[in-house]
Amino acid sequence: AQSVAQPEDQVNVAEGNPLTVKCTYSVSGNPYLFWYVQYPNRGLQFLLKYITGDNLVKGSYGFEAEFNKSQTSFHLKKPSALVSDSALYFCAVRDIGRGSTLGRLYFGRGTQLTVWP
C-alpha cells in the first residue's frame, strides 16, 4: 500500500532564508510523487511532480524537490522564502496499480509553512 508521511505539522522560517518541508513515502514499485499547496479558503494547487528522470525537480513559484530513493524522501525546498509562501503544503503519492484504484492520490497530513518578515 502507498503512504506518505510529513513529520512536521509546522515549519517556521524567516523571509529570505531557505526552507525545507519534509516528506517520506512508502510505495510498492516506482513512486509517483507530488507536492500541492493550499492557501486559505482555496483548493489545492499543483506545485511539482516526480515521475522519472532527474532527482531534482523544479516547479512553480521557485519551489523544487529532491527525490532520494535510498532515503525514500521527497523534500520540498526553496532557496529564499517569501511571506507569500505561507500556506499548507501537502505531499502525495499516486497509486499506479490497476483497476479502480488507478489514479488516486494518497496525501500526507500537511505541513503549515509560516514565513515571517
Add this chain to the structure above:
Amino acid sequence: SAVISQKPSRDICQRGTSLTIQCQVDSQVTMMFWYRQQPGQSLTLIATANQGSEATYESGFVIDKFPISRPNLTFSTLTVSNMSPEDSSIYLCSVEATRSYNEQFFGPGTRLTVL
C-alpha cells in the same frame, strides 16, 4: 491545466438534510475524484467517478451516504445525505487532465457546516 468550479462554495445545513455539490470542468476528463478534508486534517478520497460506470467508493464511504452522479465527461455531483455535524468538512473534486498525465487538478472546494 483544467479549470474546475464547484457549487456551492460554502453552505450551512441542518442535521438530517442533504446537500448536492456540483463540479464542472472546462474540458473533457475521464477520471474525476471526490475528496473530503475535515478540519485540520489531510485529504481523504471518498470515491472515483468515471463517466459511464458507477462510482467506486473507498473503505468507510458508501453510496447511500454519498451518492455520486457522472452524467458526462465535464460534470459530476456529490450528495451528502442525512447530514450530521461529523460531515462538516471541505469537499473537493479533482480531475486528471488528459493532456497532463499524472497531474490532478482540484476545484476550490465546498465548505460545509452542519449544525
